Amino acid sequence: MPDRNSRLVPRLRLKAGDAIALGPGKAQLLELIQQHRSISAAARALKMSYRRAWLLVDTMNTCFQKPLVLTATGGNQGGGAELSEEGLKVLTLYRQYEKAVAERPELAELAALLSNKPTP
Numbered sequence: 832m833p834d835r836n837s838r839l840v841p842r843l844r845l846k847a848g849d850a851i852a853l854g855p856g857k858a859q860l861l862e863l864i865q866q867h868r869s870i871s872a873a874a875r876a877l878k879m880s881y882r883r884a885w886l887l888v889d890t891m892n893t894c895f896q897k898p899l900v901l902t903a904t905g906g907n908q909g910g911g912a913e914l915s916e917e918g919l920k921v922l923t924l925y926r927q928y929e930k931a932v933a934e935r936p937e938l939a940e941l942a943a944l945l946s947n948k949p950t951p
Contacts, residue, residue: 839942841932852894853925857887861914861922864900870912895921
């Protein structure tokens with residue numbers, strides 16, 4: 832029988848007004864931008880359009896006091912993107928927050944209350 836905790840995965844979202852400032856998908860996008868140094872390469876890795884990735888970045892940059900992603904336009908170096916100091920800090924804090932919630936004893940209690948029946 833699989834561990835019940837492995838089935839219970841919290842999905843944390845931080846909202847700023849009506850906008851989702853940060854959630855699991857945006858955190859993953861930030862990680863991939865940092866890894867690839869490119870919004871378009873991060874979008875390809877997530878199998879999403881560049882436009883969609885750019886809109887997500889724009890939302891994050893608007894929701895926080897300082898931009899999380901810094902971009903450089905093309906040219907000889909081809910442009911690119913990277914996380915700002917603020918972006919690195921926000922991503923680190925978000926991942927720490929996720930881990931802290933996943934380790935809470937209440938999550939194990941909730942998992943114990945889940946049905947053993949297969950879900951559709």
